[in-house]
Amino acid sequence: EAGVAQSPRYKIIEKRQSVAFWCNPISGHATLYWYQQILGQGPKLLIQFQNNGVVDDSQLPKDRFSAERLKGVDSTLKIQPAKLEDSAVYLCASSRGRAVNNEQFFGPGTRLTVL
Amino acid sequence: GQQLNQSPQSMFIQEGEDVSMNCTSSSIFNTWLWYKQDPGEGPVLLIALYKAGELTSNGRLTAQFGITRKDSFLNISASIPSDVGIYFCFMEYGNKLVFGAGTILRVKS
Numbered sequence: 001e002a003g004v005a006q007s008p009r010y011k012i013i014e015k016r017q018s019v020a021f022w023c024n025p026i027s028g029h030a031t032l033y034w035y036q037q038i039l040g041q042g043p044k045l046l047i048q049f050q051n052n053g054v055v056d057d058s059q060l061p062k063d064r065f066s067a068e069r070l071k072g073v074d075s076t077l078k079i080q081p082a083k084l085e086d087s088a089v090y091l092c093a094s095s096r097g098r099a100v101n102n103e104q105f106f107g108p109g110t111r112l113t114v115l
Numbered sequence: 116g117q118q119l120n121q122s123p124q125s126m127f128i129q130e131g132e133d134v135s136m137n138c139t140s141s142s143i144f145n146t147w148l149w150y151k152q153d154p155g156e157g158p159v160l161l162i163a164l165y166k167a168g169e170l171t172s173n174g175r176l177t178a179q180f181g182i183t184r185k186d187s188f189l190n191i192s193a194s195i196p197s198d199v200g201i202y203f204c205f206m207e208y209g210n211k212l213v214f215g216a217g218t219i220l221r222v223k224s
Contacts, residue, residue: 004157033212042119042203042214043158056210091157100146100207106157 002026004107006092012113018080021110025073025094031055032069033104034077035091043091048099049075079112087114119204119215127221134191136218138204147180147187148205152217158203162189196224 005024013019025032030051035043046065048055051072060067064083069075079086089109095102120139128134138147146165150158162173164180164187171178177190191198201217 035214040216042216044214045212048212056212058211093157098207099205099212100148103160103163104158106159108155109157 004092004094004105006090006107006110008110009108010111010113012115013082014115015084016081018078019082019112020076020078021090021092021112023075023077023092023107025075025092026105029094029096029105030072031095031097031099031102032075033091033093033095033099034067034075035093037089037091037109039088046077082112082114084114087112119206119213121202121204121215121218123218124216125219125221127223128194130194130196130222130224132194134194134198134220135188136190136202136220137186137188138215139186140206141185142208143184144206144208145184146206147178149176149178149187149189150203150205150214152201152203154200158214161202191220194220194222196222198222 007022032049034046037043046060047057047067049069052069067077089111091109093104093106095104148163149161151161152158162178167184168182169180175192179188201219203217204215
């Protein structure tokens with residue numbers, strides 16, 4: 001079974017620029033997550049989708065971050081405009097159902113550097 | 116927001132030694148999960164605990180769900196170089212999904 005795919009793997013931008021990340025979850029997984037992992041910290045959930053509906057986006061900075069999951073499969077996460085503090089690894093994960101009862105499978109992440 | 120406290124923050128041990136780390140919270144949980152993250156990779160699930168007092172093993176890994184439901188322990192026996200990585204506890208708090216800050220494990224061979 002193919003794992004969670006993410007692209008790009010690395011991105012370097014200047015502050016105030018825009019950036020987008022793409023995630024393709026494991027086939028058949030209804031739940032998709034985007035996490036932000038700042039160096040030295042645990043992943044922080046930004047947004048959780050169940051199919052193409054949002055379950056939780058309470059920690060998503062909505063003034064600059066947006067995410068969508070078209071047709072309940074692939075997802076994109078966008079930052080516009082980027083700030084220095086957005087430098088982090090952005091992890092996408094998917095699971096068959098709720099995270100505490102179903103294993104989350106993570107992609108390799110996109111490492112974003114904002115200069 | 117809910118905080119999960121992991122200790123120690125980091126460990127540097129000799130290959131073959133046993134390792135113990137824990138995760139505590141001020142709130143009661145019904146489930147504790149432990150993940151491991153290798154450098155440059157996403158976290159991978161190691162062990163899931165669903166009942167207070169539960170003791171579960173996965174190879175050289177043993178995890179316990181504290182009887183108070185506010186803590187969990189992860190033990191690694193006879194450590195090997197591939198045990199290097201960051202170990203995270205994880206759970207659901209209300210509808211929020213929370214990872215601890217992690218314990219960094221380094222192994223000297």
